[in-house]
Amino acid sequence: xxxxxxxxxxxxxxxxxxxxxxxxxxxxxxxxxxxxxxxxxxxxxxxxxxxxxxxxxxxxxxxxxxxxxxxxxxxxxxxxxxxxxxxxxxxxxxxxxxxxxxxxxxxxxxxxxxxxxxxxxxxxxxxxxxxxxxxxxxxxxxxxxxxxxxxxxxxxxxxxxxxxxxxxxxxxxxxxxxxxxxxxxxxxxxxxxxxxxxxxxxxxxxxxxxxxxxxxxxxxxxxxxxxxxxxxxxxxxxxxxxxxxxxxxxxxxxxxxxxxxxxxxxxxxxxxxxxxxxxxxxxxxxxxxxxxxxxxxxxxxxxxx
Numbered sequence: 166x167x168x169x170x171x172x173x174x175x176x177x178x179x180x181x182x183x184x185x186x187x188x189x190x191x192x193x194x195x196x197x198x199x200x201x202x203x204x205x206x207x208x209x210x211x212x213x214x215x216x217x218x219x220x221x222x223x224x225x226x227x228x229x230x231x232x233x234x235x236x237x238x239x240x241x242x243x244x245x246x247x248x249x250x251x252x253x254x255x256x257x258x259x260x261x262x263x264x265x266x267x268x269x270x271x272x273x274x275x276x277x278x279x280x281x282x283x284x285x286x287x288x289x290x291x292x293x294x295x296x297x298x299x300x301x302x303x304x305x306x307x308x309x310x311x312x313x314x315x316x317x318x319x320x321x322x323x324x325x326x327x328x329x330x331x332x333x334x335x336x337x338x339x340x341x342x343x344x345x346x347x348x349x350x351x352x353x354x355x356x357x358x359x360x361x362x363x364x365x366x367x368x369x370x371x372x373x374x375x376x377x378x379x380x381x382x383x384x385x386x387x388x389x390x391x392x393x394x395x396x397x398x399x400x401x402x403x404x405x406x407x408x409x410x411x412x413x414x415x416x417x418x419x420x421x422x423x424x425x426x427x428x429x430x431x432x433x434x435x436x437x438x439x440x441x442x443x444x445x446x447x448x449x450x451x452x453x454x455x456x457x458x459x460x461x462x463x464x465x466x467x468x469x470x
Contacts, residue, residue, distance in 0.1 A: 172302045174456040181211035184466040189214045190259035192250035193243045193267035195222035202454035204232045217250040243267045247275035261461040263443035283438040288322040296430040306408045309416020317359045326436035328374050333467040340401035342386035342408045343379025356411035432456035
């Protein structure tokens with residue numbers, strides 16, 4: 166599989182149909198958009214779901230939404246529902262996990278539990294995928310969802326999580342923009358010194374994949390014309406696959422600007438656990454949640470490199 170095989174979320178859905186169904190465990194599934202998304206995923210032939218939550222509420226919402234028969238595990242208490250959903254993955258009864266109508270911190274507490282959770286690496290991180298009008302491929306951003314102000318070693322872990330996910334879905338040498346306000350290293354601007362350090366780690370082989378450039382401003386990362394106008398020679402300008410943001414504020418604002426101003430479509434996952442985890446904004450539509458399920462399914466079905 167190569168990145169050329171998918172430029173849109175419908176492309177990912179088509180690939181997932183060929184690969185076969187995965188099973189998604191949903192924590193606190195009593196939410197209409199969640200139910201519509203998992204039903205659409207089943208209808209598309211990419212995933213089945215086990216819905217953990219309040220059976221009465223799930224069935225009432227499903228009836229109102231016109232959603233058909235569902236596999237429900239009754240657990241009305243939210244934190245317990247999260248633990249049970251995680252247990253289904255640990256038991257091999259699900260390939261991916263999804264957050265439903267539950268506080269994110271309570272959900273992640275179940276994921277991170279040292280004895281019963283799904284911790285795999287040193288750090289969980291958020292990966293967002295965007296289908297932006299006018300672009301021929303999806304672009305990926307990290308981390309605008311979990312890590313607030315990551316230190317250098319945290320950024321390395323975040324980058325490694327994202328690179329593993331991208332290489333698993335066929336982007337073998339991702340072009341990575343290490344974002345900052347400009348291209349000059351300035352000790353007073355930690356994002357610039359961290360970006361330079363990450364580039365040096367790649368040169369030493371500590372980061373095993375990717376064409377990394379940074380510090381790099383957003384205009385240079387997305388526009389070859391801007392790079393040429395600034396006299397900057399770049400291998401990734403206008404063609405970046407992955408954008409590493411310096412902090413959660415930058416990633417959150419950039420992502421929402423793309424969705425609300427740029428009319429982009431988005432998927433969101435948590436990486437760094439034993440399985441891909443669907444975690445989207447509470448305001449995300451059923452379509453957006455379906456895109457996230459599709460991306461999680463693709464990663465779950467793709468072998469690690």
